[in-house]
Amino acid sequence: MYGNAYIDPNDKAAAMLAGEDPQKLDAFEKRIAAGEKIEPKDWMPREYRKQLIRMIEQHAHSEIIGALPEGTWITRAPGFRRKLALMAKVQDEVGHAQLLYSAAETLGKSREAMINDLITGKSKYSNVFNYPAFTWADACIIAWLIDAGAIINQVANAKGSYGPYCRALDRICTEESFHLKYGHDNVVTLATGTQKQREMVQGALTRWWPPIMHFFGPSDKISNHTEILMRWKVKMASNDDMRQQFLNMYVPKIWDLGLVLPDPNLKKNDAGIWEYTEPDWEEFKKVINGGGPCNAERLAVRRNAEERGRWVREALNTSESKYIVPLA
């Protein structure tokens, strides 16, 4: 019961739900427990709405910012076939952002407000896209392993409770599975290629491993939102569980290619749990709060796109003929 009654200050969930109508809250939680989807016009606690906006918005930002490190490789991808495939992938990622912004809009935050929060640095987006893609192999590692991580997260969360987000995730996962195959094919080509190609892909893997370990979010011991998000089936597994799933599926594939992971403590123990060196959470915090190697550059690109596209948005939103050239 979380109405206006006495709230234990140590009970985080109770504090978040203070002031909610206990009967409505109870009915809402019963629907979630029964596996029903919550739709935009349904009653929902303020905290559920707030958490969903935060998470879906950050996810949408990650997709458009995520298009940037790979996008710079379109003109330099080796061969016409790979250029075409990369162009299609980047286009898909931007399309994912469109789906996700639309899903977040159903909760009452406008797209303009979301974009504004991104370009002013108020909103977060995935840590991984704040690192540079130095070589073609970096773009290949992103397409294989970042997409793999994204699929693990999104296939699970597509079974969650908020209808518009789950439907967007279903569509996104289908497209991501093509990206994963494309990324895997590129990495296999490099790992089974010349000495120079093998060194290039090994270098990229070594650079990307720490950000990939961070990608699933802080360890469960220090995650802020997992408890309430799992209670409401927005997140269907904890950060550590998703990280374990990723390690279980991809470490053997990486080792099969003869590649080396830069963690001497990485091993599967007798209980089937992957052990690893604790990721550097201070570095993670620095990067997600604007201090990574590419944060300033990524936001500058988005700000520029926003400025340069202003006249198009104005033209679409106006009924005046300022932008229409009269026919002679």
Ligand code: FAQ
């Ligand atoms: N990066 O309490 P938790 C993709 C923040 S899509 C940055 O554990 P939560 C496709 C978190 O926001 C990739 N920040 O948070 C693609 C919170 O800060 P706040 C994106 C992170 O929400 C591929 C604080 O840390 N995917 O890659 C990260 O319960 C290739 C405390 O953390 C999604 O967004 C991070 N990695 O769990 C595109 C999926 N992790 O808000 C192009 C949906 C945590 O309190 C090329 N999101 N933080 O200031 C989720 O599943 C969850 O939000 C987690 C984090 C699992 C990311």
